[in-house]
Amino acid sequence: QVQLQESGPGLVKPSETLSLTCSVSGYSINSGYYWAWIRQPPGKGLEWIGSMYHHGGSFYNTSLRSRATISVDTSKNQFSLKLTSVTAADTAVYYCARNPHTTIRGMDIIYWLDSWGQGTLVTVSS
Amino acid sequence: EVVLTQSPATLSLSPGESATLSCRASQSVGSYHLVWYQQRPGQAPRLLIYGSSSRAAGIPDRFSASGSGTASTLTISRLEPEDFAMYYCQQYGGSLITFGPGTRLEIK
Numbered sequence: 001q002v003q004l005q006e007s008g009p010g011l012v013k014p015s016e017t018l019s020l021t022c023s024v025s026g027y028s029i030n031s032g033y034y035w036a037w038i039r040q041p042p043g044k045g046l047e048w049i050g051s052m053y054h055h056g057g058s059f060y061n062t063s064l065r066s067r068a069t070i071s072v073d074t075s076k077n078q079f080s081l082k083l084t085s086v087t088a089a090d091t092a093v094y095y096c097a098r099n100p101h102t103t104i105r106g107m108d109i110i111y112w113l114d115s116w117g118q119g120t121l122v123t124v125s126s
Numbered sequence: 127e128v129v130l131t132q133s134p135a136t137l138s139l140s141p142g143e144s145a146t147l148s149c150r151a152s153q154s155v156g157s158y159h160l161v162w163y164q165q166r167p168g169q170a171p172r173l174l175i176y177g178s179s180s181r182a183a184g185i186p187d188r189f190s191a192s193g194s195g196t197a198s199t200l201t202i203s204r205l206e207p208e209d210f211a212m213y214y215c216q217q218y219g220g221s222l223i224t225f226g227p228g229t230r231l232e233i234k
Contacts, residue, residue: 036223046163046171046214048223059221062127095170099223111218112161114182116170 002027004096004117012090012124018083022096022117029072030054034099034110035079037070039092040119047092051099051110052079059110086124093119128152130160130217130226138234144203147229149215151196158219160198162191165212165228174213175200195219207233 008020022035029035036051050060052070060068064083072079083090097113129152139145149160159178163171173182175191178198188203195217202209210233215226 045227046216046225048225051223061222109218109220110223112173112176112216113163113171113223114173114176116172119170 002098002115004098004115006094006096006117006120008094008120008122010121010123012086012122013126014087014124015085018081018086018090018122018124020081020094020096020120020122022079022081024077024079024098027098029077029079030074034059034101034108035070035072036097036099036110036113037068037081038095038097038113038116039090040095041089041092049081049083049094053101053108057108059108088124091122091124093121095119128158128217128222128224130215130224132213132215132226132229134229135227136230136232138232139205140234141205141207143205144201145205145209145231147200147202147213147231149193149198149200149226151217153196158195158217160191160193160195161216161218162189162198162200163214163216164209165214166208167211171214202231205231 003025005023034051037049052058067084069082096117098115100111133148162175165171214228217224
């Protein structure tokens with residue numbers, strides 16, 4: 001059974017870069033899924049940040065594309081999120097998740113999020 | 127950009143009753159589909175329904191969904207105390223994932 005666990009600093013200063021890692025156990029990260037980051041500001045709804053495949057294919061939320069980078073480290077069975085130039089609006093619980101997909105006529109289509117980490121709260125404050 | 131709306135925003139019911147939650151997309155875009163998640167307080171969301179009407183592993187058959195890629199209805203029959211939570215729909219079908227704002231199912 002796949003398990004995901006987020007880790008990283010719980011406090012980041014404004015204008016700096018938020019960096020989080022998701023450790024995956026019970027499943028090989030290079031075995032056919034996309035891997036995603038989602039966030040949830042306190043008391044608010046869910047926002048998808050982006051998804052990445054182990055071979056480098058990626059999709060991002062249009063509103064975060066310029067600041068977010070997801071990378072995959074198959075040797076450690078981990079994937080990571082970097083979000084640059086953070087502000088208080090980036091304060092949220094950040095979740096990592098497994099993201100099934102299919103390929104139609106050479107194009108990947110990402111589906112739902114079938115396994116989630118427990119989430120980690122990141123506060124942006126000086 | 128497709129926007130999802132969920133109704134009602136809050137639903138107040140008693141254990142044993144049935145709940146009907148709705149999700150609708152702002153536009154019809156190709157072969158898109160809707161899925162459902164449950165989020166209990168302090169927990170991560172968990173997948174309930176995928177592929178429009180298939181229950182995820184471990185989800186009781188009290189949960190069912192029907193609809194198309196632009197509108198879906200989640201029905202929860204015989205509400206149990208653990209069912210009172212937030213419910214989010216999500217649309218997929220291309221290169222983006224979009225969530226609805228959620229419906230809060232609370233105990234009356």
